[in-house]
Amino acid sequence: MTNGFTARDRAWHPPALTPLYKTSVARSPRFAPIGAATSLSEETGPVFGHDMLGAKDNDLITNFAAPGEMAIGPRILVQGRVRDEFGRPVPHCLLEVWQANAGGRYRHKKEGYLAPLDPNFGGCGRCITDENGFYEFRTVKPGPYPWPNGPDDWRPAHIHVSVFGHGFAQRLITQMYFEGDPMIWQCPIVGTIPTREAIETLVARLDRAGSIPMDALCYRFDITLRGRRQTMFENRMEGM
C-alpha cells in the first residue's frame, strides 16, 4: 500500500482549451481526463543526484559563454524553495530552466524575432534542490518578445521551469514572471490561468536582501508541488 498524491485542483490550473491562446484549440483534448487513484507508477519517479551536475549548470551567464566571456544583460539571481502543498520542503528535486536572452531572443532555429542572438548565452540551466528544498541559479533577466498569436501579442519577461518532484504525478512545467511587469496582465498565455490569485503565485518578487551588491539583483520564486497524503493510519497499512 502506498500513499497517494492529493488530487490536482483543475480549477486552479489552466483548462486545456483556451481559445485566446490559439495553439491550444487544436491541441486540447475534448474528453475530460479520467480520474484514477495514483499507484506506484505515478508515486515513484526518476531520481537525480547532485553528482550529475556540472559546476556551471546553474549559471546561465557563463555556462555557454566562451572562456572569459559572459552573457549580456541585467544580472540576476533566482532563489526559492520547492515545497509541497503541506508546506514540506521537497529536497533532491531537479529544476530545468530555459529562457530568451536579454533582448528577448531564443537560441532556436524556429525563432522568428529579429532581436539578435547573444553569442555567449545558450539559454538553459539546471539545479537540484538541497535538503531544505532550496535552489538557486544565476542568469540575465530575459527580455519580453512578440509572438505569433494575435496580431500584436507580447510575452512578458519570463523563465520557463520544469520541475521533477518525487513522483511522476508531481511532474510540472510552469513559467516564472517578474514583479511589476505590466505585460503579465496582457498575455494570452498567462491569461489561460483562471484566477489572478493563481497568477500571482508565478510572479517572482524582487528580494533586495538576497542581492549581491554591485553584481546581481535577486528574485525569489517559490514553487509548490502536489503533496503526498501521509497519515499515521495509511503508514500502518504499509506494514510497519
Place this chain on the structure above:
Amino acid sequence: MAAPLTPSMGNPLSNPPSNPLGERFKESPSQTAGPYVHIGCTPNFLGIEGVYPEDLGTRMITGNPDGERITIKGRVIDGAGNALKDALIEVWQADAAGKFAGRGGAEGFAGWGRSPGDMTTGEFTFETVKPGRVPAPDGRPQAPHVTFWIVARGINLGLHTRMYFADEEAANAEDPILTRIEHQSRVPTLLAKKEGGAYRFDIHLQGENETIFFDI
C-alpha cells in the same frame, strides 16, 4: 509527540508529516512548455552543445537488466491530423520484474526516458524493456504499462496517459484501471500494437481516436 514515521519501502525521498495540520499551499499553476521546451530539456538535440554532456533521458537501458528488449515508437497528433514536432514526451515504467528504479529496480535500468521526437517527422522512439506487473493501491496486479507525460506548445497542463500492450490480453482484461473505464470503446487508444518489430503508440490529442488521458 509521535516518533517520525519511517519512510515506506526504503524510499529515501518521502518526508515525515511534520505538520499535518499546518498551512496549505496551492500547487504552482501550470503553464505551457511553449515552442522552445527543447532548449531547456534536450539542448544537445537542438545543437546547444557544451552545456550538458548529454541530454537527460536519452538512454533508458544503461546496463544489462533482465527482460525483453522492446522499442516503442509513436507520434503526438493534433486535431488537424498533424504530428507535433515541438512536443516533449517522457515515459516512466517499472522493470521486467515490476520494480521501479530507486525502489529495488534492476541495475542498469533507469525506467525513465525523454524524447523530443524526430526533427522532421515528430516520431518518438524509446528503447526499453517490457515492464512487469505493478500492484494497484489495493494490491491487485495491474497490466504491464508505461506511463506517458506529454507537454508542448498549446498544451496548458502536461497530459498523463498510459500505454498498455495489445498482446497482454489476459492481464489487460483484469487491469483495475482499464476495466473501470466507462467508455470501453475508447480503451484501444491505450493499446500499443507490435508493428515491424516496435510497439506503436500514437497519441491523438483530439478527434475520433482521441487518446484517453488521466487525471491521476
